[in-house]
Amino acid sequence: MSDHVENPYLAGLPFGQDLPAPEAASWDTFPLTGEMTVKRLEPPVLPEPPRHGEDGPESCNQCQRPDDSFVWTDEHWRLSALKEPDGLPATLLLFPRGHHDLADLPPERAAELGPLLQRVERAVKEIGGIGRVHVNRWGDGAAHLHLWLVARPEGLMQLRGSFLGLWGDLLPPLRAELGEANRKVIAAAMAEGGGTAHV
Structure with missing residues (x-):
């Protein structure tokens, strides 16, 4: 662990002072x-406070969740939707x-990660009308460890890029029946390659 007293990234920061608006506020994709x-x-x-689940799987909400609360699962991975x-x-x-973060993800799981992300993206695109999956x-x-996969509606160019998650919070929530239908399509597409669909 680095000595925070000598942390060069903290030196000279304007703590407690007014800061200017970011340049990104002028971008056409900025939502405000x-x-x-x-x-x-x-x-x-x-020192920084511990993160949730830092003590191990016994204190981790994700480890305690039953498989049927996920969209899809297999022997090594689980895919979830927002509550x-x-x-x-x-x-x-x-x-x-398994209860791992990225740095301690076993080599076998790390080797699966790239192909699995591709598989999830393809499954998300099965719902139709998707421009990109971030x-x-x-x-x-x-x-x-948790990786977010966020679908941008096709044609909504204003939602491109790093503000997509913020747009997700600002837009009206997806209709419940449409969200359920999308999860079913995604789960079924994932299960075609193995594992179990739970919706």
């Missing part, structure tokens, strides 16, 4: 308009079954 105030940068919290729908055709999370990974909230 009007006057905005950037939050002030808070001082670092060191509450957002405004996008599909927002999914891919988890290894893959993202953040790991600040939970220690159990």
